[in-house]
Amino acid sequence: MDALIHQFFNLDIMTRALPLVLQGLQQTILLCLIVIPLGLAGGLLFALASLSASRAVRYGMILAIDFFRAVPPLVLLIFVYSGLPFAGIRLSPLTAVAVAFFLNTSSYYGEIYRAGIESVGRGQWDAARSTGLTAFATLTHVVLPQAVRNVLPDLVSNTVEVVKLTSIASVVALPEMLYSADMARSVTFNASPIVLAAAIYLAMLWPVVRLISRMERRIAS
C-alpha cells in the first residue's frame, strides 16, 4: 500500500513536477483553441459537401470522411510529421498536429452535422425558401440552428474526444501536458507526474462528461 502511494500519489514529486505540468497545460489549452474551432468549421464544410447536389462531390466527400475515420489519428499524425518530409514537406510539430487533427476531427464533426441537418425536415427548407429567403439564409437562419440543437450532445461529446486527442501530440514531442508529465516521469522514475496530469484532465473533463450524460438522458426521455 505504501509502495502504491509512493509510486502513484507521491505529493513531494507532484509538487516538484507541478510547474512543468502547468506549462504543458498551457500548450494543451492553446492546442484545443486551435484544433476545436478548426474542426468545427471544417466539419461544417465536410457536412455541406457530403450533402451536395452533385453526386460526384457527395460520394467523394463521404469516401474522404470514411477514410479519415478509418485511419487512427496517431497514424495520421506520424504520417504528416515524419512521412511528408520525404516528399519535401517539412512541418513543425504544431503545424503537423493542426493538419492531422483538422482532417480527423473535421470528419467526425462532419458526420455529426450531417445527421443534424438530415434530422431537420425537408418542409423547413421548402417553407423558408418560399418566404423568399435565399438558400444561404435558409441554411444559416433556419436549418443550422435546429440541426445544431438536435445534435448538441454529440457535438459536445466529440469536443471532449478532441481535448483527449491532444494528448497524442506528445508523441511528436509537442510539449503539451502529457509530454511534460512524461518528461517529469522519466527524470523521477515515478508515475506520480502522469497521475497529476490525469487529475488535471479529470478536473477539466469530468463536469463535461456529467453534462453529456444528463443531456443524452433528457433527449431520450
Add this chain to the structure above:
Amino acid sequence: MNAFLEAFFKPNLIAQYWPLILKGVLVTIEIAFAVVITGLLLGLLLAVIRSLQIKLLNALIVVFVDMFRALPPLVIVLIVYFGLPNIGISIPSFAVLWLVLSLVLAAFAEEIFWAGILSIPKGQWEAARSTGFGFLGTLAYIVLPQAVRLTVPPITNRTVAITKNTALGTVIGVPEILNQATTAQSFSGNATPLMMGALAYVILFIPVVALGRFLETRFAWRRS
C-alpha cells in the same frame, strides 16, 4: 510525380517490408478482437449490475464510467505501463494495451447499454413480471434483446473508435502495425513502410466504418 512514388511507393521496399507489416496487422487484429470481446462483455455486465439499483454499486459504476470517459487513453496506458512495474507488478506491454482499452470500451459501452435499458418502456417490465418472469428473466429475455438492438449503431461506432487506439501501443513498444511501420521507416530511410502501414489500417477499418454508417441509416428512425 516520380519523386513522390520513390518516397511513398518504392517497389523494392514494399517487397522487402510487407511480411513485417503483415505481422503487425496480425498483432493489431488479435488485440482488437480481445478488446472488443472483453470490453463489450464487461460493459454489458456493468449495465446489468446497474439495473439492480444497488446504491453503492451504482455510485462506483458511475465513477468508473466517468473517469474512463474523461481520461485520454494514452494517459492511462502510460500510468499502467510505467507505474505497475515499480510496485512489483510487471505485465507485458500488449497486455497493458488490452487491459486499458478494454476498460475504456467497457466504460463507454456501459453508458450506451444503460441508456438502451432505460429506453425500454416500463410496461414491458410489468407485463413480463406479471406473466411470472423473475427480474433476471425479464432482463435477459424481454428487456435486453430490445435494448441491445437499439444500441447497435452507437456501440459499433464507439467500438471502432476505441479499437483504432491499438495504434497507441506503439508508444509502449507493442509490435502492432504502426510500430512495425515506423521501425521499418527508420531502417530504410523512406516513407514507403509508413504508407503501407496507413493503408493497412484503411483496409482493416474502412469495412467497419462503412458498416457503422449503414447501421446508422437503417436505424435512422431513432433520431427523428
